[in-house]
Amino acid sequence: xxxxxxxxxxxxxxxxxxxxxxxxxxxxxxxxxxxxxxxxxxxxxxxxxxxxxxxxxxxxxxxxxxxxxxxxxxxxxxxxxxxxxxxxxxxxxxxxxxxxxxxxxxxxxxxxxxxxxxxxxxxxxxxxxxxxxxxxxxxxxxxxxxxxxxxxxxxxxxxxxxxxxxxxxxxxxxxxxxxxxxxxxxxxxxxxxxxxxxxxxxxxxxxxxxxxxxxxxxxxxxxxxxxxxxxxxxxxx
Amino acid sequence: xxxxxxxxxxxxxxxxxxxxxxxxxxxxxxxxxxxxxxxxxxxxxxxxxxxxxxxxxxxxxxxxxxxxxxxxxxxxxxxxxxxxxxxxxxxxxxxxxxxxxxxxxxxxxxxxxxxxxxxxxxxxxxxxxxxxxxxxxxxxxxxxxxxxxxxxxxxxxxxxxxxxxxxxxxxxxxxxxxxxxxxxxxxxxxxxxxxxxxxxxxxxxxxxxxxxxxxxxxxxxxxxxxxxxxxxxxxxxxxxxxxxxxxxxxxxxxxxxxxxxxxxxxxxxxxxxxxxxxxxxxxxxxx
Numbered sequence: 001x002x003x004x005x006x007x008x009x010x011x012x013x014x015x016x017x018x019x020x021x022x023x024x025x026x027x028x029x030x031x032x033x034x035x036x037x038x039x040x041x042x043x044x045x046x047x048x049x050x051x052x053x054x055x056x057x058x059x060x061x062x063x064x065x066x067x068x069x070x071x072x073x074x075x076x077x078x079x080x081x082x083x084x085x086x087x088x089x090x091x092x093x094x095x096x097x098x099x100x101x102x103x104x105x106x107x108x109x110x111x112x113x114x115x116x117x118x119x120x121x122x123x124x125x126x127x128x129x130x131x132x133x134x135x136x137x138x139x140x141x142x143x144x145x146x147x148x149x150x151x152x153x154x155x156x157x158x159x160x161x162x163x164x165x166x167x168x169x170x171x172x173x174x175x176x177x178x179x180x181x182x183x184x185x186x187x188x189x190x191x192x193x194x195x196x197x198x199x200x201x202x203x204x205x206x207x208x209x210x211x212x213x214x215x216x217x218x219x220x221x222x223x224x225x226x227x228x229x230x231x232x233x234x235x236x237x
Numbered sequence: 238x239x240x241x242x243x244x245x246x247x248x249x250x251x252x253x254x255x256x257x258x259x260x261x262x263x264x265x266x267x268x269x270x271x272x273x274x275x276x277x278x279x280x281x282x283x284x285x286x287x288x289x290x291x292x293x294x295x296x297x298x299x300x301x302x303x304x305x306x307x308x309x310x311x312x313x314x315x316x317x318x319x320x321x322x323x324x325x326x327x328x329x330x331x332x333x334x335x336x337x338x339x340x341x342x343x344x345x346x347x348x349x350x351x352x353x354x355x356x357x358x359x360x361x362x363x364x365x366x367x368x369x370x371x372x373x374x375x376x377x378x379x380x381x382x383x384x385x386x387x388x389x390x391x392x393x394x395x396x397x398x399x400x401x402x403x404x405x406x407x408x409x410x411x412x413x414x415x416x417x418x419x420x421x422x423x424x425x426x427x428x429x430x431x432x433x434x435x436x437x438x439x440x441x442x443x444x445x446x447x448x449x450x451x452x453x454x455x456x457x458x459x460x461x462x463x464x465x466x467x468x469x470x471x472x473x474x475x476x477x478x479x480x481x482x483x484x485x486x487x488x489x490x491x492x493x494x495x496x497x498x499x500x501x502x503x504x505x506x507x508x509x510x511x512x513x514x515x516x517x518x519x520x521x522x523x524x
Contacts, residue, residue: 051417073416082417089414093406102407105400106419152419 004029004187005050005081005156009059012049019045021211022059027156032178032188034202036195038231042211043191044086047160051083052076063156078106080155084162086191088145090133097129099144103151111153112184118147121177139170146177150186157181159190163197175201195227209233243493244486245372251485252382253447255478256440257458258465259388260433266472267409267429268324273335276459277342278434282308282441283450284346287355297357301442305435312434316427324426339455346452357445381443388436389478395432396474405429409472464507470517479518483510 005027012020019042027033035043048054050061052073060069068076082103090099100118119126122143128136133144142162149157163171171194178201181188192198198205199219207215207230215222215230261275272278282304289300319338323330365376396402404425408415412422444450444458461484468483469476484503491502510518 053413053416072421074419074421077417077419085414085417089411091407091410091414093410094403098403098406101400102403102415102418102420105404148418 002029003027004031004064005189006062007046007050007059008062010046010049010056010061011058012045012054013057014045014054019054019211020049023208023211023213025206025213027187027189028203030182030185030187031203032182032190032201033204033206034198035189035191035206035208036193036198036227036231037208038193038233040210041208043208044160045211046208047083047085047158047189047191050076050158051081074106077152077154078108081158082149082152082154082156083158084142084145084149084160086160086164088138088141090141090144090148092132092134094133095130096125096133096136096144099133100125100147100151103148107152113150113153115151118150121180122147137170139166139174142166142170142174143177146174146181150181150184154186157186157188159188161191161193163192163194171197195231199227207231239493242372243489245374246378247486247489248482249374249378249382249485250489251478251482252378252385253440253443253481254461254465254484255385255481256381256388256436256443258462258469258477258481259385259392259474260436260440261459261462262466262469262472262474262477263392263436264429264433265466266474267405268426269328269409270320270324270331271328271335271463272430272433273332273459274338274342274455275335275433275437275462276457277339277346277455278308278312279437279441279444279458280450280452280455281342281346282434282438283357283445284350284355286438286442286445287357290357297359297442297446301438304441305438308434308438309431312431313427315434316430317423320430321423321426339459343452343455350452352451352453354449354451355445356449357442359446363446377443377447381447384439384443385478385481388439389474392432392436392474401428461503464503468507468510468517470520473517473519476517476519483507483518 003026007023007025010020010023023046037043045054049056052071056069060067062068063079063081066079068079091102094102100115124140125143125147133141136144162174190198190201202219205217205219205222206213207227209230215226257279261272264270264272285304285307286297286300289295289303290297319334320331323334362376366373367376396405404420407418408420408422408425415422464484465480466477469480483506487506488499488503492499
């Protein structure tokens with residue numbers, strides 16, 4: 001498999017607080033990678049550092065061998081990395097349809113994802129297209145956020161805490177879209193606190209603890225105990 | 238009959254105040270920046286039209302077509318090189334910078350054009366009027382009001398019907414998430430300030446053709462503009478037009494009782510509206 005996104009020794013700070021400590025991670029073409037970890041493990045900071053929103057203090061991010069480290073967020077999007085941010089972050093002044101269209105703001109040329117295709121994947125978004133984005137239920141808002149990110153036709157889609165605050169049936173509905181997203185040629189990184197969900201969708205899983213990756217492997221190769229220990233930081237004497 | 242005439246004149250005067258205010262409202266709506274130099278930038282626009290008109294011999298209504306793109310460029314440069322550097326979570330630095338800019342513009346105009354009053358000469362149209370039976374309206378005030386409605390309508394179309402307008406609203410909602418959509422907030426802000434100065438140039442045309450101006454009158458225009466924006470509801474363009482009309486009508490009514498009460502009446506109306514509706518007449522839902 002070809003490495004699409006390569007993260008090497010990534011370090012990031014919030015002021016004096018160091019949130020990431022030399023994180024290494026590779027996402028291969030066509031793959032789904034899950035990052036699990038408890039609150040404060042550094043998962044969201046990692047997503048923000050990849051997309052240029054959080055300041056990188058050391059290390060590198062490269063996409064298909066192009067170095068993207070320290071590029072501004074809008075340029076990272078145009079290179080092919082889009083993010084579904086934690087908490088959805090829909091624009092309250094925009095309707096559902098406008099929230100989707102703004103995702104294609106910087107897009108040049110054609111691609112698989114169009115407004116029609118996104119609305120076909122999540123039909124409720126066509127029905128509610130004139131509603132303010134923030135008037136939708138949490139699950140529907142998450143669909144808008146995913147559709148909005150796809151509208152840029154990214155090579156890599158970063159999904160930060162998709163299942164946060166959603167009912168299991170809604171989470172299932174959202175993850176049901178993943179095969180189509182993968183089939184469109186988009187590789188995916190999901191950040192999840194829901195370990196079971198992460199293991200179901202991912203080809204590779206990384207567990208983070210205090211700004212470091214403490215466990216990596218294929219879901220089938222990782223024992224339940226090893227994941228439990230890495231997730232909660234349990235050490236055995 | 239006199240009351241109808243007074244209210245009609247007040248309505249039309251409100252158009253001028255709405256033009257003063259529309260640019261201020263646009264900039265505030267997108268980047269939460271209160272530009273204290275806005276009034277002085279209107280006066281700068283009036284001097285630019287005067288200069289173009291004097292040098293080329295063009296009628297002010299044509300000179301404004303040359304002045305507007307120049308003012309757009311000035312707004313773009315101002316935002317890119319000065320205001321973007323000070324915008325942030327602290328509202329004080331941009332306020333201080335625009336206050337400083339106001340002083341610089343006033344003194345620059347004083348040095349360049351002296352303190353003598355100037356006027357844009359539009360010819361016979363200045364004295365022309367139309368008799369509607371019930372009231373007689375000056376052509377210039379009608380043109381001013383029509384321009385205000387056209388400007389607010391055009392800005393609304395831009396905001397709600399174009400990709401640029403979507404980017405304006407998204408950036409105003411959440412500049413960090415807007416960057417994840419490939420939007421560069423600083424470029425959006427520069428375009429917004431450029432547009433605000435185009436609107437300021439249109440305001441300058443009607444200000445300069447209807448009355449005398451000199452380098453010192455900018456701050457008073459800012460005050461009227463600010464009141465119109467606040468009355469209308471921060472960031473609402475149609476609200477800004479309504480705010481301008483409220484001030485214009487209040488001034489006309491005050492002046493009909495006693496000419497010395499004209500200015501005071503506008504300010505009293507401002508306070509009264511705020512007492513009844515502290516967030517203005519048409520506040521944005523997400524402010």
